[in-house]
Amino acid sequence: MKRGHSGQPERSGSVGAGQRLGVAGRLSAGVLAAFVVIALGASLGLWGADYHGFVADPYAPPGAGLWLGADALGRDLGARVLQGAQVSLAVGLGGALLTLATGGVLGALAGFRGGLVDRLLVALTDAVAAIPPLIALLGGALILGPGVASVIVIIGLSQWTGLFRSVRAEARRLAGADFVRAAEAMGATSLHQLRVHLLPHLAPLLLTSAVLYFVHAIKVEALLAFFGQSSQELPSWGGLLAECGSELARGIWWPVLGASLPLALLVLAAQVVADRLSDAS
Amino acid sequence: MDPGYPGSVGRSAPLGRVLSSIVTVVLVVVIVFGIVDALVDPAAVALGQGAAPGEVERLRAAWGLDRPWTTRLGELVVGLASFDLGVSRVQQAPVSSLIGQAFAPTLAYALPGMLLATSLGIGGGLAAARRVGGAVDRALTGVATALMSTSSLILVIVGHQLLAHRWGLFSLVGWPLVGAERGLWTLVGLALLPALLWALVQVGPDLRHYRSVFVRELGEPYLDGLRSRGIAEGRVLRHALRGASAPILARIAGRLPHLVVGSLVIDQVFNIPGVGGLAITALRTGDLALCEGLAVVLAIITIAGQLLLDLAAAAIDPRLRAGGRR
Numbered sequence: 001m002k003r004g005h006s007g008q009p010e011r012s013g014s015v016g017a018g019q020r021l022g023v024a025g026r027l028s029a030g031v032l033a034a035f036v037v038i039a040l041g042a043s044l045g046l047w048g049a050d051y052h053g054f055v056a057d058p059y060a061p062p063g064a065g066l067w068l069g070a071d072a073l074g075r076d077l078g079a080r081v082l083q084g085a086q087v088s089l090a091v092g093l094g095g096a097l098l099t100l101a102t103g104g105v106l107g108a109l110a111g112f113r114g115g116l117v118d119r120l121l122v123a124l125t126d127a128v129a130a131i132p133p134l135i136a137l138l139g140g141a142l143i144l145g146p147g148v149a150s151v152i153v154i155i156g157l158s159q160w161t162g163l164f165r166s167v168r169a170e171a172r173r174l175a176g177a178d179f180v181r182a183a184e185a186m187g188a189t190s191l192h193q194l195r196v197h198l199l200p201h202l203a204p205l206l207l208t209s210a211v212l213y214f215v216h217a218i219k220v221e222a223l224l225a226f227f228g229q230s231s232q233e234l235p236s237w238g239g240l241l242a243e244c245g246s247e248l249a250r251g252i253w254w255p256v257l258g259a260s261l262p263l264a265l266l267v268l269a270a271q272v273v274a275d276r277l278s279d280a281s
Numbered sequence: 282m283d284p285g286y287p288g289s290v291g292r293s294a295p296l297g298r299v300l301s302s303i304v305t306v307v308l309v310v311v312i313v314f315g316i317v318d319a320l321v322d323p324a325a326v327a328l329g330q331g332a333a334p335g336e337v338e339r340l341r342a343a344w345g346l347d348r349p350w351t352t353r354l355g356e357l358v359v360g361l362a363s364f365d366l367g368v369s370r371v372q373q374a375p376v377s378s379l380i381g382q383a384f385a386p387t388l389a390y391a392l393p394g395m396l397l398a399t400s401l402g403i404g405g406g407l408a409a410a411r412r413v414g415g416a417v418d419r420a421l422t423g424v425a426t427a428l429m430s431t432s433s434l435i436l437v438i439v440g441h442q443l444l445a446h447r448w449g450l451f452s453l454v455g456w457p458l459v460g461a462e463r464g465l466w467t468l469v470g471l472a473l474l475p476a477l478l479w480a481l482v483q484v485g486p487d488l489r490h491y492r493s494v495f496v497r498e499l500g501e502p503y504l505d506g507l508r509s510r511g512i513a514e515g516r517v518l519r520h521a522l523r524g525a526s527a528p529i530l531a532r533i534a535g536r537l538p539h540l541v542v543g544s545l546v547i548d549q550v551f552n553i554p555g556v557g558g559l560a561i562t563a564l565r566t567g568d569l570a571l572c573e574g575l576a577v578v579l580a581i582i583t584i585a586g587q588l589l590l591d592l593a594a595a596a597i598d599p600r601l602r603a604g605g606r607r
Contacts, residue, residue, distance in 0.1 A: 123304060123305065126301070126308070127312055130306075130583050130587075131312075132583065134542045134560065135560055135579060138563070143321050143326065219432050219433075222432050223432070223434060223545065223546070226549075238432075241434050245438040248438065248439065248443065248446075249442045249446030251447075260431075260432070264432065264435060267431075
């Protein structure tokens with residue numbers, strides 16, 4: 001974002017990303033980075049490599065050897081929790097990018113073009129938004145079958161309507177702006193307009209939305225994993241909650257804690273970053 | 282129903298809104314039945330990925346899917362016009378009656394839960410917005426952000442396991458409610474914990490949303506005008522509440538798709554035979570017809586509800602009558 005966001009008189013001069021995030025935001029960004037390191041290390045086999053071996057008694061409590069105890073089948077719970085970070089981050093990133101691609105492109109197109117294209121796309125969005133999101137998610141899972149890739153596609157193709165509306169509104173505002181109309185009068189092509197005039201001004205909105213959709217995608221993944229629709233090979237936090245959640249009343253707290261603490265922490269960190277970004281922009 | 286504006290500008294906005302709702306319904310039907318049926322073979326979905334090719338063909342013939350698409354489209358339109366959504370081939374029952382039965386259990390907990398969360402959200406949002414950055418604001422926003430970041434899975438599982446199972450604060454047995462001869466208080470007792478958990482899931486994002494609505498509304502100069510005339514703060518806030526009625530109703534309208542499905546997790550964990558539970562059954566049994574029926578029926582109910590809320594917003598806020606949507 002080299003260009004400052006126009007029409008913001010109270011914020012003068014260029015402010016660095018760190019300053020915009022503030023203390024809580026920088027702390028949260030650090031937490032996000034730690035999750036990325038955990039996921040990368042787990043995928044490279046640096047830690048948590050033995051997540052499918054039966055190494056202990058079922059529901060062995062945390063203690064020597066197994067720092068987070070064992071799950072229902074006696075597998076190393078700590079290793080499974082570390083591996084679960086991969087699935088959450090992959091779906092979070094993939095889902096956010098695909099949502100951004102569908103909602104952002106369609107929204108920019110509708111807002112910038114206007115006319116018939118705009119009317120058709122708005123009608124389409126109204127229809128997609130009217131289908132309850134949970135039903136769309138389950139229907140998508142039914143059609144595409146379980147797996148990380150299908151979860152990403154389902155999220156990207158069904159959850160874009162909110163982004164469409166905000167991008168469309170912003171693009172509409174920009175399409176009427178003087179500098180855009182001046183460029184149009186000078187014969188600028190649509191692609192040039194999009195790249196030079198629209199994208200830099202949409203960037204703050206898109207960045208904040210990307211983080212929000214990252215949060216949303218992680219929550220949706222946990223939900224779909226709870227119903228057995230996410231990754232079939234790697235462990236996932238939602239799947240862990242489905243396996244072991246009903247044991248909490250018997251006093252077996254470690255699987256629930258192991259799955260919910262990282263899930264809540266990851267979502268909270270991303271949410272705080274998104275809040276700071278939207279406050280700043 | 283409008284008091285009648287000079288030039289009757291006000292009449293055309295609701296009419297346009299009704300028409301656009303009808304267009305949306307038609308588009309939903311096209312998207313769900315048209316595109317899904319064109320892209321997906323229900324027989325293959327029902328049999329799963331390991332099905333033999335001959336078996337799929339046999340099932341397609343048995344279900345009449347091998348007939349030309351024009352015939353099937355005609356059947357579909359006739360069926361929809363008479364509120365017939367077809368038969369769930371997996372459950373051997375009409376889709377409409379399956380969905381109809383599922384509504385009562387869902388609304389039994391989702392409606393009170395949503396009312397509770399909405400009132401808490403509005404009250405909390407107003408309290409937080411009165412002094413932005415103050416102690417109340419920071420505390421409420423912090424709690425709301427924490428609740429919002431806790432996946433509904435965690436809230437529902439932990440709440441169900443600890444509050445009901447371990448500590449026995451709430452009754453657990455008794456679902457299904459429908460058809461059981463029970464007193465009203467038993468029903469209230471059974472729906473209480475699901476409703477509270479629903480409210481807990483919803484109140485975080487709602488409070489933050491209403492806070493931002495009221496931050497904007499409380500900055501309006503008309504409130505200072507009221508205060509300068511010596512009107513008590515409580516009455517000034519009532520004016521702010523009415524001024525913010527349009528975004529509040531829009532938020533409730535946005536919540537309707539969630540309300541009609543209920544919560545998948547609550548249905549699953551509490552074993553409630555609601556709409557969410559029905560959708561999960563459809564997923565587990567590969568029941569595409571039921572899934573399509575759910576999508577269309579729930580979308581139509583959502584659109585109708587949103588239309589009513591839009592008209593209500595226009596009735597409350599005269600600014601919305603003349604110009605259509607704000």
